[in-house]
Every structure is written in structure tokens, then in C-alpha cells.
Amino acid sequence: MEERGSPDGDPSRSLEQGSEGPETPIQVVLRVRPMSAAELRRGEQSALHCSGTRTLQSAHLPQGARPSLSCTVFTFGQTGSGKTYTLTGPPPQGEGVPVPPSLAGIIQRTFAWLLDRVQHLGAPVTLRASYLEIYNEQVRDLLSLGSLRPLPVRWNKTRGFYVEQLRVVEFGSLEALMELLQMGLSRRKSSAHTLNQTSSRSHVLLTLYISHQTPQQMPPVDPGEPPVGGKLCFVDLAGSEKVTATGSRGELMLEANSINRSLLALGHCISLLLDPQRKQSHIPFRDSKLTKLLADSLGGNGVTLMVACVSPSAHCLPETLSTLRYASRAQRVTTRPLAPKSPVAKQPQRLETEMLQLREENRRLRFQLDQMDPKASGLSGARVAWAQRNLYGMLQEFMLENERLRKEKSQLQSSRDLARNEQHVLSQQVHELERCLLSASYLHQLDLGPAPPYPCFMAPAPPCHALPPVCPCCHLCPLCGAPLAHWACPRRERHLPQALGPEAPGGMPLSARLPPWVPPCSPSSAKCPRERSHSDWTQTQVLAEMLTEEEVVPSAPPLPMGPPNTSPVLRGGAGVPNLARRLEALRDQIGSSLRRGRSQPPPSKGARSPGQVLPPC
Numbered sequence: 233m234e235e236r237g238s239p240d241g242d243p244s245r246s247l248e249q250g251s252e253g254p255e256t257p258i259q260v261v262l263r264v265r266p267m268s269a270a271e272l273r274r275g276e277q278s279a280l281h282c283s284g285t286r287t288l289q290s291a292h293l294p295q296g297a298r299p300s301l302s303c304t305v306f307t308f309g310q311t312g313s314g315k316t317y318t319l320t321g322p323p324p325q326g327e328g329v330p331v332p333p334s335l336a337g338i339i340q341r342t343f344a345w346l347l348d349r350v351q352h353l354g355a356p357v358t359l360r361a362s363y364l365e366i367y368n369e370q371v372r373d374l375l376s377l378g379s380l381r382p383l384p385v386r387w388n389k390t391r392g393f394y395v396e397q398l399r400v401v402e403f404g405s406l407e408a409l410m411e412l413l414q415m416g417l418s419r420r421k422s423s424a425h426t427l428n429q430t431s432s433r434s435h436v437l438l439t440l441y442i443s444h445q446t447p448q449q450m451p452p453v454d455p456g457e458p459p460v461g462g463k464l465c466f467v468d469l470a471g472s473e474k475v476t477a478t479g480s481r482g483e484l485m486l487e488a489n490s491i492n493r494s495l496l497a498l499g500h501c502i503s504l505l506l507d508p509q510r511k512q513s514h515i516p517f518r519d520s521k522l523t524k525l526l527a528d529s530l531g532g533n534g535v536t537l538m539v540a541c542v543s544p545s546a547h548c549l550p551e552t553l554s555t556l557r558y559a560s561r562a563q564r565v566t567t568r569p570l571a572p573k574s575p576v577a578k579q580p581q582r583l584e585t586e587m588l589q590l591r592e593e594n595r596r597l598r599f600q601l602d603q604m605d606p607k608a609s610g611l612s613g614a615r616v617a618w619a620q621r622n623l624y625g626m627l628q629e630f631m632l633e634n635e636r637l638r639k640e641k642s643q644l645q646s647s648r649d650l651a652r653n654e655q656h657v658l659s660q661q662v663h664e665l666e667r668c669l670l671s672a673s674y675l676h677q678l679d680l681g682p683a684p685p686y687p688c689f690m691a692p693a694p695p696c697h698a699l700p701p702v703c704p705c706c707h708l709c710p711l712c713g714a715p716l717a718h719w720a721c722p723r724r725e726r727h728l729p730q731a732l733g734p735e736a737p738g739g740m741p742l743s744a745r746l747p748p749w750v751p752p753c754s755p756s757s758a759k760c761p762r763e764r765s766h767s768d769w770t771q772t773q774v775l776a777e778m779l780t781e782e783e784v785v786p787s788a789p790p791l792p793m794g795p796p797n798t799s800p801v802l803r804g805g806a807g808v809p810n811l812a813r814r815l816e817a818l819r820d821q822i823g824s825s826l827r828r829g830r831s832q833p834p835p836s837k838g839a840r841s842p843g844q845v846l847p848p849c
């Protein structure tokens with residue numbers, strides 16, 4: 233079931249607003265304009281006499297709708313019946329010629345009264361205005377800075393139906409308002425037809441917004457949204473017309489149809505609002521733009537004044553009677569005037585309830601705060617203190633652990649640097665020893681006899697063999713002249729045949745020759761004869777593996793004095809132990825080679841034995 237009388241049938245919207253007042257009937261007044269010159273010219277007679285109690289007279293026309301809450305004044309009636317005239321008065325007779333106050337329209341009179349009240353009260357009031365027309369079911373902003381273009385009608389809970397992007401202009405004087413009014417009127421769509429030379433072809437809504445706050449104190453929610461406060465809406469409906477009577481054709485006829493359709497929708501809503509039973513149900517305010525924008529006025533939340541305008545002419549009597557029936561129905565519609573929702577305009581009872589709730593909340597929060605106070609006595613206070621101590625303790629622990637981790641990290645870094653240095657030194661030593669060993673083996677193989685103790689063989693440093701081969705014969709050491717193993721020469725393939733010949737003594741290629749300490753291989757052995765490998769020269773499997781092994785880059789050094797629970801990852805890789813093992817193995821190998829060399833008889837005169845060449849490094 234939809235909310236009673238809610239324009240859009242949304243109950244939540246009604247709940248958001250303040251409490252409703254007593255049901256108030258829509259005020260309807262009748263205004264009969266005098267016979268026009270055209271009517272008199274046509275010889276038409278006046279059909280209405282404003283006398284006695286049978287006819288409501290214009291004398292009851294209010295001096296101005298007193299703006300409180302949301303007020304709507306709208307005029308309705310046949311075309312040419314004087315609706316625009318009633319609201320705005322006669323058009324200006326010329327530049328600077330003021331309209332006599334006695335002829336002023338409702339808008340001028342209302343605004344004059346309003347300004348007077350504002351000045352009298354001395355209250356800071358902001359006045360704004362918007363002005364729109366509904367032409368052929370399109371809403372157009374008459375105060376827009378650009379061209380007239382259709383604007384969408386939206387709806388939300390707080391505002392109800394509203395026109396999006398409608399310009400709202402601030403004004404502060406009657407003259408300023410009249411300027412806005414004239415600007416809007418000049419842009420309003422009007423045409424001439426048989427019954428009215430300046431017939432309005434659109435419904436227009438002039439809305440004045442009255443707020444008690446200055447814009448700085450309370451800016452609107454969005455630029456297009458009118459400020460919170462009172463609202464006065466003046467609606468000048470386009471006149472209903474019989475197309476046959478007005479002789480409208482083409483565009484005029486289309487306009488007339490649109491006007492009549494929207495007036496029909498308005499009449500339908502009013503009929504439904506009249507019936508208390510049907511008022512409970514859905515009111516089709518959405519059927520037209522006009523009913524949407526008048527929904528608040530008719531639906532029950534504002535004060536509404538309807539001015540029925542009729543022509544006295546007998547020629548217009550059927551339309552006049554229709555207007556009177558319309559007015560009669562409308563005055564039975566009741567509304568429940570409601571102040572616009574405002575942050576400061578809450579009801580006293582609601583404020584009192586809120587205050588009590590806030591007091592209770594305040595008391596509860598104070599109690600909770602007391603419970604959290606460490607100085608407070610009792611179990612809760614002790615718990616809080618315990619929690620605080622624990623937190624402090626945890627913080628201290630974190631700090632200590634942080635410090636410990638920092639120290640550990642620094643130790644690991646220095647250990648790593650130390651190990652790297654050690655690895656470097658060991659690498660150099662291994663390198664030198666390998667060279668020494670290979671040179672010695674080669675000399676031994678060539679049977680060159682004992683060699684003088686060349687410095688390069690006596691000590692690891694300087695690493696003369698590590699220098700690039702600059703001598704013409706690259707198999708001799710460029711510094712000391714000691715011969716190098718043939719594979720130690722980077723250009724051995726080019727120089728070896730010249731230096732040593734394609735074959736070494738014995739008719740066997742040098743690379744295939746066995747060193748003298750190698751036991752003769754068995755003829756049945758599949759490996760014999762074969763290309764010599766490093767292992768042939770070193771004769772030690774471990775050494776061969778180590779020499780062919782790729783350099784291991786340690787991920788981290790071992791911890792010399794590492795804590796027992798240190799992660800294995802932090803203890804480092806096997807690079808240094810490998811090098812140390814290689815070094816040790818090389819030393820052993822060199823020693824054993826020397827020993828074997830010494831135990832064998834010298835192969836020829838002047839030949840050097842490896843034992844003589846290579847002292848233990």
C-alpha cells in the first residue's frame with residue numbers, strides 16, 4: 233500500500249519530513265476580469281455579475297499570499313480569461329512607466345509584503361528565484377543564460393520532484409524581481425489566436441525561495457539546489473481551449489493538445505485527491521510534468537491558493553461553467569501543510585527525545601571511560617593496568633629483539649667479508665699450486681733435469697705465470713724463462729708444432745704421452761692409448777674432480793662462532809672448504825709427485841726432476 237497522498241507513493245519520504253498539520257482545504261478564489269475591448273467590439277454581453285453571495289468576487293483576492301512554509305498560488309481558466317494578468321498585472325506600458333499599485337499582480341503584491349516583513353524583522357534573509365515553463369511537455373529554464381533547452385525532472389526522497397540544473401538566481405529588491413519576471417515572460421512561448429493576441433502556450437512556474445541563513449552559513453547541497461526555507465510558487469497555467477473556438481492549426485493545435493492533456497492530468501489528480509477512499513491509493517502525479525511539479529502543492533504538504541479566472545463574456549459561458557466546476561472540486565481538496573525539513577527546524581518533542589538519548593549515551597561513555605582509567609579501583613582497573621603493562625612489555629621485547637637482530641646481521645656481514653677474503657687468498661694459492669704442479673709435471677715429462685730454483689716455482693707470489701704470454705715462445709715463462717705446460721699456453725695450438733714438433737720424443741703426441749710415473753697401461757685396456765686428461769697428469773681422482781669443478785660462489789660464509797641455533801642457510805656455502813680441500817690435495821699431490829720423481833732414475837743427462845723443481849709450497 234502506498235503512502236496516503238504521497239506524490240510519488242513513497243512512504244519513506246513522508247516519514248523524513250516533519251509532522252503533518254491539520255487537513256486544510258485548498259483555497260479557491262474566483263476572479264472575473266472586465267469585458268475586454270475585443271469582446272465589446274464583438275458585441276458580446278457580460279454573463280457574470282459580481283453581486284450578492286452567488287458569485288465570489290475579486291474583492292476577496294488576498295493582498296498577497298503570506299509566505300510561510302510552502303505556498304503555491306496558481307491560476308487556471310479558459311484561454312484569455314486573465315490568468316497571466318492576475319499574477320503579473322498588466323504589461324509595462326513603456327520604458328520607465330511604472331504599473332500603478334492598484335493594478336499590480338499577485339506576484340508584485342506578495343513580494344512587496346514579503347520585503348516589508350523582512351525589513352521589519354531585520355532578519356538575515358536570502359531571496360532567490362527560479363522561473364520555468366512547461367512547453368509541449370518539456371521543462372525549460374526561463375532564466376537560463378543560454379538558449380532554452382529541455383531540462384529533466386527528477387525525484388528524490390528529500391526534495392520530491394525537482395528540475396535538474398534549474399538556475400536559481402538571488403535577488404534583493406522588487407525591481408530585481410520584476411526584471412527577472414520580465415526576462416522570463418519575454419522568453420515564454422506565446423502566440424496569437426482568436427481569443428487572445430498574447431496567448432501563453434506554456435505553463436510557467438515562478439518560485440521564490442526564502443531562507444533565513446545566508447549562503448555562507450548554509451550553502452546548498454549542490455549549486456542547483458534551492459536553500460532550505462520557505463517557498464512560494466506562482467503557477468500560471470496555460471489556458472484550456474477548444475481548438476474549434478480558437479481556430480488553432482498546425483503548431484498552435486499541437487500546443488493546444490499538449491496544454492489540454494496536461495490540464496486533464498491535473499484535473500484527474502484533483503479528482504482522486506477529492507475522494508477520501510481513492511486518496512488512500514496511488515495518485516498519478518507522474519502522468520505529466522505539470523502534475524509532477526505541482527505534486528507537493530496538491531499532494532498535501534503546502535498551502536495552496538487557486539485562482540479561477542473567467543471571462544464574463546456569454547460567448548465563453550460553457551468554458552466559464554467548466555472552470556467553475558473545476559474550482560468547486562479543487563476547493564474540496566485538502567492538504568496537510570508541513571514546514572520544509574530543516575536541520576534547525578526540528579520539533580521540540582523530537583529534540584527533547586534526542587537530548588535524552590544523547591545524555592544517556594554521554595553517561596554510558598563516561599562510565600566506560602572510568603573503567604579504562606588505570607587509577608580506577610577494582611578488577612576492571614587492574615585488568616586495564618595489566619593490559620597496559622603487557623603492551624609496554626611487548627614493546628620492550630620488540631625493541632630488544634630488534635637490537636639483537638641488528639647485531640647478528642652485522643656479525644654475519646663481517647663474517648661474510650672475512651670469508652670472502654680468505655676465499656680469495658686460497659683461490660690464488662690454489663691457482664699457483666696448480667700451475668706449479670703442471671709445470672713440474674711437464675718438465676719431468678720432458679726430462680729436462682733439475683732446474684734452477686726459479687722464483688716463480690719457489691713461491692706463490694709473484695704469480696708470473698698468470699701474466700699474459702708476451703714472449704715469442706709462449707711455452708716459456710715470460711719472466712723467468714721456465715717452460716710452461718703446453719696447455720698453459722693460450723696459443724699452444726699455433727706454437728706447439730714449431731716449438732716442440734708435432735710429436736714429442738717417442739713418436740707419440742705430447743698430449744698422449746704418459747708421464748714417467750704413470751704405470752704402463754694394459755694393452756687390453758680400452759682406455760689405452762687415449763687422450764690425456766688432467767687426471768692423467770695429476771693421477772688423483774680427487775684432484776681431477778677439483779680441477780674440473782666449477783668455481784663455487786658461496787652464498788654466505790660459515791659462521792666461525794655462530795650460535796648453535798643459527799639457520800643453516802646463514803652458515804654459508806662450501807666454497808671456502810672446497811678451496812681449502814683443493815689446496816690441501818694439491819699440496820699432497822705435489823709432494824707425492826716429487827717423491828715419485830726422486831725415486832726414479834734420471835731419464836737423461838741434464839734432465840730435471842719434478843722433485844728438484846718443485847719445492848713443497
Ligand SMILES: Nc1ncnc2c1ncn2[C@@H]1O[C@H](COP(=O)(O)OP(=O)(O)OP(=O)(O)O)[C@@H](O)[C@H]1O
Binds near residue numbers: 431432433470
Ligand atoms: N483584470 C483585468 N483587467 C483588465 N484587463 C484584463 C484583466 N485580466 C485580463 N485582462 C486582459 O485580457 C487579456 C487576456 O489576459 P491574459 O493574457 O492574462 O489571459 P490568459 O488567461 O493568461 O490567457 P492565455 O491562457 O491565453 O495565456 C489581456 O489583454 C489582458 O490585458
